[in-house]
Amino acid sequence: MQTARAWDTRYARGGNLPPLAGLPVAVKDVICTTDFPTTCGSRILDGWVPPYDAYVVTRLREAGAVIIGKTNMDEFAMGSSTENSAFGPTRNPWDVSRVPGGSSGGSAAAVAASLAPVALGTDTGGSIRQPAGFCGIVGLKPTYGRVSRYGLVAFASSLDQIGPMTKTAGDAALLLQVLAGRDVRDSTSADLPVPLYKEALNGGVRKLRIGIAAEAFGEGLQADVRDAVSTASRVLEKQGAELVDVSLPTISYALPTYYLIATSEASTNLARYDGVRYGLRAASTDLYSMYTKTRREGFGPEVKRRIMLGTYALSAGYYEGFFLKAQRARTLVRRDFLHAFERVDLILMPTSPTVPFGLGEKVEDPLQMYLADVYTIPVNLAGLPGISIPCGFADGLPIGLQLIGRPFDEPTVLRAAHAYEQATQWHVRRPPLDGATKPPATRSGTSSAGKPPGKPARRSAKQSRAKRSRAKPRRRS
């Protein structure tokens, strides 16, 4: 609040302001902040306050943004519904009996419900785009290497990316401008110039070749979603884009490939939570039982499942057959995309095969849950930029349109998304927040034991609502 007030004062004096001066930003609780605990939605990190800010948080603060709180998430970003949080699920603002998607469900719900104007999410297999689609907002996963991962608590290092979750493509461009760039502390961050994203917004889609892969419209795709996405492609065509058929034959292998690579990396990334240095330490009499009890009590079932799967995939005798084979499959998926991009500028497909599902609906069936990411996962494997933007509703539930670009071609992705927004009104719809269906308290604010982070989030909601004339649902539709 103090920081925000300071910016107000400076604004009143007419001083030069940095690009995000006073902008409240909600940050997914997997990104390190010195002024809030960073729990990753896990009991094992309950109450842990990092001694350092993540690179993106430093960049946001330097740009004048105010971190107003941390958002709930699936534990260690493992999940597609935000039900895997140790601190309880987040609900979808459009229908509180349904999930907001995940793992960045807290950030998506917070932006959709205008608790915060913008938020940071992270995306390993769709964790920005899928909840953005489920909550009717914009979510951009940048190219792998575009945004520094320093201070992002790792799930799968070769796939994780931080990105903006916003109400419009323009806001995403504004935020990405601040987040993107080379960081010497992340060896995998790209040493490439950062384009001016805002300037790239207004070119329109005339002559843009947009690829459509039949493989992404097959079995398992809900009819409403198929229709909405097809309609969206025709909207873009009407604006001058050329629709081109492309083939992505290997994306059907993406899901198993992803679940071998991501879990392998996760199994070692999460080895450090052992009770020795920080976080939860279970009472125990010897080292071995401290390790096992701490991890048994500290991790939830999905995290345990993935650690076991990854450990298995890396084990002697299985490494060649699982991990190495998955690496080769990953190369093929990337090759498929790059091959397609020789003929097209963008590839269009649904963000998710379905609209938001009900709370508890898929908790007992991990494989069904994994299918929620079938269209987003290939993009992470290929390291490409992808955006989800609202493209319609089915029974009052949002549908997401995914646009995928060439490596580091976020400008074209944002330009097409912006052009689509100009032609449609889906992105200005807001969920009904009249409290007609009183849910048990939505935990879209903080995850951690932290009452403190929760409160600022609520205050900011008022603040941001005051700024943008109170958003009413379906007002302009």
Place this chain on the structure above:
Amino acid sequence: MTAKAMVEYEVVIGLEIHVQLMTVSKMFCACPTTFGVPPNTQVCPVCLGLPGSLPVLNARAVDLGLRTAAALECTAHPRSQFHRKNYYYPDLPKNYQITQYQYKVHPPLATDGGLAVSAGPSVTGEPPLRRRIRIRRVHLEEDTGRLVHVESGGQVLHSLVDFNRSGVPLMEIVTEPDLRSPLEARAFLARLRAVLQAIEVSTGRMEEGNLRVDANVSLRRPGQPLGTRTEVKNMNSLRSVERALVHEVARQRQVLEVGGSVEQQTRHWDERRGVTFASRMKEEAQDYRYFPEPDLVPIAVTAERVEQIRRTMPELPEARRQRYIAAYGLPEYDAELVTSSAPMAAFFEETVKLFPQPKTVSNWLGGDLTAYIKAEGKEIEDLPITPRHLADLLRMVEQGTISGRTAKEILPEMLASGARPDAIVGAKGLSQISDTEALERVVDEVIAEHAGPVADVRAGKTQALTFLVGQVMKKTRGRANPELANRLLRERLGFRG
């Protein structure tokens, strides 16, 4: 029986050497590597493995690795990869170590080199065998932290971890199992250490842990496949490496000779008891689940970088040894001795500049001085004396101010205190009696006191003359110039021998 059985086994030794690189900062973060500071004062999110932290490779460490690769005639790979070695231990903050695994598709920094060594004079008196020991690989990795166990009455109360060492750059050098005796293993290590010092990669100080050696030992009948090996650890000097290996070879031989089989295990060397023992912990086959470290990009090494490193390489011990033989006329063995470490070679060259008799200098360095160092468990660079001290001492002998014997006597004192030789000689009145008049009196006394031997000398017996010289030395407490005493006795007694 034993003599026959003994020759039927061939000793096979391979070494894994961990070298602490002489870098200012750690392998993957900017923390300093200073030794001996208070616990956990040289740490940051990266070397503590805090959630969200990421490693960034120290370019200097790569350079030192490439220098080593060049000195050991290894092939540096254009793209090498880091791996995670996964295991749980409280001194390992991430519960994986970032290292390099030898995997065809992801090679370590450098592979396939060699280093030639002489195994020293053999027991049978044959000339030392000079062989090239193949180097399997040179790779980079990070060190772990250090556990401190707080004990009371023999019971561990609790353990503390110091992460100052966590992330300190290490280089691992792995040989092929080419070494055939404990002596050869020691000679190899001495040579390797000299190389690492010459190229300024490591201080090579084993007692400080800058050079750590694990040895894989097995026995086999010649021509047979390799036998089951044991890994011997915890040796903190060249001497203890040799001793531990001698013990382990004897132990395995005993096991085999009674028809037993060697168990594959890790054994620790107990310096005090002079034995190796198996660790009490039950050993399971560890699966480290190596896989490419996704937080680091491959190390790219261009041909230009390798060439640049080759061009700027300082003189290596082997080249130096050849030069000493050619330029100073040193015998092979002497040349090997004075190039045994970089500080030793530097000491030799400096001394020769001040006292240009290379053979005399190498005699002293390789003889009394080396003996002193070994006895004290020190290195030449620990000594409080400079090349000038030694040169002055040798000059005093040359000029007849003191005898060689006196010089040998005062050397340990110089080495202990750092005092100048003339100061010691002055303080103790040790300077040689070269004054003819002074010595004539003593000679006359000796002649008067030993009528028998005097008669023998007059009869032409050399032995009696030596006896009388000895008596002169005894009376002067060694300070007489022996040549002068000899001459005076001959003159007095009219001896011509």
